[in-house]
Amino acid sequence: MPDTLQSNDAGAALIARVAERVAAARKKKGVPRRVLSERSGVSPRYLAQLESGEGNISILLLSRVAAALDLKVEALLADEIPTDHDAQRFAALYRSAPPAVQHEVGALLAPRDPSLMRAGRICLIGLRGAGKSTLGRLAGEALKIPFVELNEDIRNAVDMPLSEVMAFYGEDGYRRLEAEALDRISSIHDRVILAVAGGLVAQPATYDRLRERFHTIWIRTSPPEHMQRVRAQGDLRPMQGNPVAMAQLRDLLDSRSPLYGLAEAQVNTSNRTVSSSLNDLLSTIAKHKFLDPVA
Secondary structure: OHHHHHHHHHHHHHHHHHHHHHHHHHHHHOOOHHHHHHHHOOOHHHHHHHHHOOOOOOHHHHHHHHHHOOOOHHHHHOOOOOOOHHHHHHHHHHHHOOHHHHHHHHHHHOOOOHHHHHOOEEEEEOOOOOOHHHHHHHHHHHHOOOEEEHHHHHHHHHOOOHHHHHHHHHHHHHHHHHHHHHHHHHHHOOOEEEEOOHHHHHOHHHHHHHHHHOEEEEEEOOHHHHHHHHHHOOOOOOOOOOOOHHHHHHHHHHHHHHHHOOOOEEEEOOOOOHHHHHHHHHHHHHHHOOOOOOO
């Protein structure tokens, strides 16, 4: 008996919801019931019953009414209030627009308080070897939030090693994948720590988008430690056959420092243990309230 009562209540609620939405859609369009009847092929008597909540109209006839009102039948049945026709049309235009236009629209619609966009999301930037991956993973574990590496997300998306991604897609293609991955991660995660490749900051549009959607922390260290840590990871390329590698590294760090300096906070890992640097990172996150919800 309780199941039957619950089913009857749900049915009554559905009929009432459909009645309200059909009446509201018809009135918004300024369509008399007689005209809606002609367009849909549903009798005026049926429509009157439908709008009063007394009708038990079939799905076939309801779909005709929806089509005559330029709506999908789901819009009359869904639990949540559906978007109106204009909103649906704008959504379709947005989906078909190029990324640059989508970015402009997103910027126009973004909350005026930038912290609303970034709340709960943190991104670690800096040159390779500074400690982004190590600290990001440990901080994620300590704070019980996901840690994501942008390059790893790209690799999973295209299902090939990163070295092959560069060879197959080229520099421009890789940068496009990078921007897509950033959009994907920010749409999936409300709370996350992200680590990105050191060169992302040199892509103005992508870096702007990153700073709109994430609180940024520059993980930095000295050039010798950058070099030492990269070599400790088993990558000897920065040194092999290149006696001026250190000078080039310093030049690269100097050129990118103004871009990294746009970050909201910094953590210097030079001459620090991993545990000490992790404490610095966690303290920085807490001090700036990067994970606090915005009222």
